[in-house]
Amino acid sequence: MKAEILTIGDEVLRGEIVDSNKALIASRLLQLDVECHYQASVRDDPADMRDAFERGISRSDLLLVSGGLGPTRDDRTTETLAEALGRPLEFDEGSFEAMRAFFARVGREMNETNRKQALFPSGAEILANPVGTAPGFLLEERGTIVVCMPGVPRELSLMMDEQVLPRVEARLEKGEGVSRVRARMLRTFGIGESSLEGELADIAQDGEAELAFRTSFPDNFLRVVARGASISEADTRIDAVAAKIRARIGDLVYGEGEETLEAVVGGLLGAAGRTVAVAESCTGGTIAQKLTDNPGSSVYFLGGMVAYSNSAKQALLGVSEETLVRHGAVSEPVVSAMASGVRARFGADIGIATTGISGPGGGSETKPVGLVYIGISWGAGIASSRILANSGEVDAGIRVSPGESGGAGGEGGSAAGHFIFPLDRARHRTLTAQVALDWIRRLMTDTELVGPSLMRRGGGSAPAGLPSSGTKTGSS
Amino acid sequence: MKAEILTIGDEVLRGEIVDSNKALIASRLLQLDVECHYQASVRDDPADMRDAFERGISRSDLLLVSGGLGPTRDDRTTETLAEALGRPLEFDEGSFEAMRAFFARVGREMNETNRKQALFPSGAEILANPVGTAPGFLLEERGTIVVCMPGVPRELSLMMDEQVLPRVEARLEKGEGVSRVRARMLRTFGIGESSLEGELADIAQDGEAELAFRTSFPDNFLRVVARGASISEADTRIDAVAAKIRARIGDLVYGEGEETLEAVVGGLLGAAGRTVAVAESCTGGTIAQKLTDNPGSSVYFLGGMVAYSNSAKQALLGVSEETLVRHGAVSEPVVSAMASGVRARFGADIGIATTGISGPGGGSETKPVGLVYIGISWGAGIASSRILANSGEVDAGIRVSPGESGGAGGEGGSAAGHFIFPLDRARHRTLTAQVALDWIRRLMTDTELVGPSLMRRGGGSAPAGLPSSGTKTGSS
Structure with missing residues (x-):
């Protein structure tokens, strides 16, 4: 499955905000082993948006769009997509009611302009937004799944986890001989990226799981991905590999996932x-x-x-x-x-x-x-x-x-x-x-206190972020 | 002038890093009143890169590329662009010497792989990189200016300021009846975005300068852009408008530009x-x-x-x-x-x-x-x-x-x-x-200590980031 991410908004194109939504979406997709091939951003401009929709649908299997679902005049994602695909807009009473309830809950007045947020292109499946006003939606066009989501990171994140990923996973499972994937992130501190890679080279090569290394100063993260015919098989595999890694580099792993x-x-x-x-x-x-x-x-x-x-x-x-x-x-x-x-x-x-x-x-x-x-x-x-x-x-x-x-x-x-x-x-x-x-x-x-010597053990490289030919803190 | 930004790197597409380079480049271009119409990111994949180069050259006047100039096998920007444009690669002795001097200065060994960083497509103008190994370059193709820069933010930032912006400005000045632009960023704290907008509505409307408002929690930034037939005319205008703004909202402006x-x-x-x-x-x-x-x-x-x-x-x-x-x-x-x-x-x-x-x-x-x-x-x-x-x-x-x-x-x-x-x-x-x-x-x-009441003055909106229908902290 070839995925593409499109974010929409003048503020992104002007560089007024650093758009972290693309990274958010891409890293979530990796949990399902779906790779993102293209990322694009366009202004709140219908012609540019149409062009980007068209290109995404023609070259990708999954097009994830974020932004432009708000109530203002600048928010044109829904209407522009509907027009580009020749689908009429349909009003959804249930979404409008959910919106009204949301406003009541936060003690704010609902505006007439919010009404447009309950309009969806014909044939779209609506994705609820329990933490904001703008629902998302999903539709299929010429074999490509198009998903539109809000641009507010908190709303986007929840919608990806609760609504989008399960649906993408369900599609993946329809495929023939598709393997199930499990990923786990191990957070390490005190060892350089290339040393980490060197220490675990044999584990990386034995084929049980894929290891990917990433510097996030001052830590180094290690992503373990395992596949299997079933989820439980992938889980068993990932548990075994993670145990092997911990046995090898033990106390250098301080946490998993989002744990700081x-x-x-x-x-x-x-x-x-x-x-x-x-x-x-x-x-x-x-x-x-x-x-x-x-x-x-x-x-x-x-x-x-x-x-x-x-x-x-x-x-x-x-x-x-x-x-x-x-x-x-x-x-x-x-x-x-x-x-x-x-x-x-x-x-x-x-x-x-x-x-x-x-x-x-x-x-x-x-x-x-x-x-x-x-x-x-x-x-x-x-x-x-x-x-x-x-x-x-x-x-x-x-x-x-x-x-x-x-x-x-x-x-x-x-x-x-x-x-x-x-x-x-x-x-x-x-x-x-x-x-x-x-x-x-x-x-x-009750583990040994360590310092730079251990940080430099293995390949002799420096810890994350220290100058070293093996350390990459950005692409050059 | 229609600008496009292209960043290259697997780590961006996988969402392993939040790509702040696009915002960095876009906000610098705004200093010259050049608007970015498209942003795209592709993997370190020659086919995807060729496709992105081709599209950028055909639809934009200025294509700014960042990433893929490093010494490793994954860094393919230069060779791929040269191939796509049918230009041979030429070795630049001066750049190679500068690289050798850079390595000597930081006390590191230069590797044979660094040699490829001194190769440039025929006809390219080389852009020095005093703070890193990878020089950038600029070339013109079918009327489009293509600039390739390193992906390390510090190197990119310096190259934009010292090498790219002056060259872009020089091109702009060749145009007929082109106006000169000056921009200034005023940093405010203690007043909401919509209140700020309300307070300055008449100044925004009198046509001397454009005002743009932006929330950067917990501050609100105000960008003033003035045009003139000459730089000194634009400068005079911007000084006058900034003085008017300070007279109006005085102590709410705490700094300018990058001052925290x-x-x-x-x-x-x-x-x-x-x-x-x-x-x-x-x-x-x-x-x-x-x-x-x-x-x-x-x-x-x-x-x-x-x-x-x-x-x-x-x-x-x-x-x-x-x-x-x-x-x-x-x-x-x-x-x-x-x-x-x-x-x-x-x-x-x-x-x-x-x-x-x-x-x-x-x-x-x-x-x-x-x-x-x-x-x-x-x-x-x-x-x-x-x-x-x-x-x-x-x-x-x-x-x-x-x-x-x-x-x-x-x-x-x-x-x-x-x-x-x-x-x-x-x-x-x-x-x-x-x-x-x-x-x-x-x-x-020696100015009054203020709190929420002043923060809410004007349109009655909350300070930056406080829940308020007028506050926008992200696009939805």
């Missing part, structure tokens, strides 16, 4: 009843912001300090003046003192801290732009026997220490490490925050 | 030698993160606290237990205490604070989800005679108070207000942070 690292960390902390506090210098609030992006984060997030100045590090986090003077603000002793200081101030189970030089200014010969220290401190009872196994050793720039009473993890402990990330300011902050969040995840799952 | 609100606030603080400290509850670090996004922010940003829990508000910010118990954490007395507390703790000139219910949980009948309090506190010498004019009065939910010694601004003062933003969690946090930053801007420019 901060959501995973929040889930782990919440489930274990543990709390965290954050002391940030160079990340300037990024870690706190990410952790509190999660609804209900007040259960485990006690608070954060953004301590940019030395005096703030002293007064608020208890870093001693001597330590600051002797080692400088960007140093291991300071980040360690920040992590334990913030943990003590908030009475949290875990304290995490960052201090570094995100640039572009502020570097020196011994402390270049890009240098960053990350520290973590944890209290009694947080499992860490594995983490403390290399206690006292400096491994890959990370020094792990047992707690005050020297127990094997039962009394808590701390770790600190340094990295040089040769990135611009924004990406330096993002990557630093991600390593810090990943350390909390590793602490909670 | 946090950059404007940072600039004001830096220029005045003033410092700020932030106490955040519901925004969870967003304000601190934005302020520290600016390079060199350590000059004016002393630090921040993310005080999610009551105990943190007490211990770190000095909010009294009595105040918390009596009024609740989401209240005007608490936000005021947070703002003055954080200012005192960090010894800053200005303290800013937020506390609210971003949702989805945590609301009650008297304190619904969406309720938020914002507080600001400032020290002696920060001009605010205008701000203190309504001292003691509660205007539009904002209460302004003079400092301890009761002077007319000379001794500092404070203000606090509450808003109900019926938005999802992420947008609630974003809008709250923007109001807080805007208050700092207003304090530094």
Whole structure:
């Protein structure tokens, strides 16, 4: 099945908005193993629209259209398509009633202009829109399925999932000897794209599933696609391959699908009843912001300090003046003192801290732009026997220490490490925050704290987004 | 001049990346008043690419292509275009040398595969790429200008500005009676799109310039386009219209072009030698993160606290237990205490604070989800005679108070207000942070602190992104 996506709207053509709808639709289609061959966008211009409809119907099996279903004069998708196909418009009472109910629910007045949103080309199947006013519709023309959907991403997304994909899947199943497809997205952090590819080369080659790699800074995503004569066969296959991958690269996989690292960390902390506090210098609030992006984060997030100045590090986090003077603000002793200081101030189970030089200014010969220290401190009872196994050793720039009473993890402990990330300011902050969040995840799952050496293992390539000939962050 | 944009790459067609390059190119073209009529994307497939080239050349005057200029086997733009146009490929020694110098500069090894990036279709004009390996090129075919550029946004952006736009402008100027165009983008915050349109209706109608409105949550952007027989005529016109707009809506315009609100606030603080400290509850670090996004922010940003829990508000910010118990954490007395507390703790000139219910949980009948309090506190010498004019009065939910010694601004003062933003969690946090930053801007420019009532002035529509029949945040 050859798919084509068409989005309609002056605001897209003028570049006033970045049109994310095409990517939204294309990635959903991939779940059914349907590939998108063409993407096009045209203005709210009937002649251009007719032309695009005609071309799509003649060259594709599935034409997915988004935009132009609103109530205003500029919204002309339905009428233009009906005219192009020589189909009269028909009024649908049920859709009009659903629209009226929608307006009543959100406490707004329905306008007479909304009436046109209940008109559909003859022969179209109507696709309900429970979260907006504009219903979509589907029709078949010369063997091509044409689907028209609203342009509001939230409405489009729901309509794709609930209405369009099941119908496309049903068509696919009518085909002879069609295989069923299941896809799963594994989210990894800490390993470069080409290293990931190298580590999993044999799994990719054994034919059980297809692996596709993609950088989404600072993560790398791994898409696993398996086919089978039945869905359960495809499912069994994908489970087996995913298990093999996890056995191989284990703790580098932090989540699946839409799970962000901060959501995973929040889930782990919440489930274990543990709390965290954050002391940030160079990340300037990024870690706190990410952790509190999660609804209900007040259960485990006690608070954060953004301590940019030395005096703030002293007064608020208890870093001693001597330590600051002797080692400088960007140093291991300071980040360690920040992590334990913030943990003590908030009475949290875990304290995490960052201090570094995100640039572009502020570097020196011994402390270049890009240098960053990350520290973590944890209290009694947080499992860490594995983490403390290399206690006292400096491994890959990370020094792990047992707690005050020297127990094997039962009394808590701390770790600190340094990295040089040769990135611009924004990406330096993002990557630093991600390593810090990943350390909390590793602490909670009792896996080794890792840094750049592991990030570079395998093919010797850099982590996602670091300059490396193997890293592709965009097409060139 | 009819322009068309074509982007090339499997990753775009699969929806693995949201292709922002088309919007980047289109918005740059608008600076020259050139409208984009078509946008298309195809895979790294020679047949599809040939087809797209052919169509673009036959229907458009300017075809801007991005992607597929890299060194790998998948990058086929140059060879495919050369073949489609029947032009041989020619090796350019100068480009190859520039590439070698680029690799030496970034300390990387040049690969033999990079050689193909120095091949260009016969008759092409080469466009240098000072920030990457792939040069672009321009050629003319059957009256259509075809420009090929790299897909890496940073490289594309620079090539558009420095190489492509001047050449397009030069072609435009060859035309008979062509007018010169100047465009300027004014960034506004605090007024809804339809209110903005209403306020400026007469200016839009007097024909001196065209005004276009666009919502970019939580801001509204206003694009002013003026034409003239000469550039200086267009410039004079645009200056006059911009002055008229500023006279009308004055302090609602916070910046121009690419200036973010946090950059404007940072600039004001830096220029005045003033410092700020932030106490955040519901925004969870967003304000601190934005302020520290600016390079060199350590000059004016002393630090921040993310005080999610009551105990943190007490211990770190000095909010009294009595105040918390009596009024609740989401209240005007608490936000005021947070703002003055954080200012005192960090010894800053200005303290800013937020506390609210971003949702989805945590609301009650008297304190619904969406309720938020914002507080600001400032020290002696920060001009605010205008701000203190309504001292003691509660205007539009904002209460302004003079400092301890009761002077007319000379001794500092404070203000606090509450808003109900019926938005999802992420947008609630974003809008709250923007109001807080805007208050700092207003304090530094001695303009009235405003809230929702002003945001709703004019046509009675809601600010950008708030539900309102007049607000359009996407096409439907």
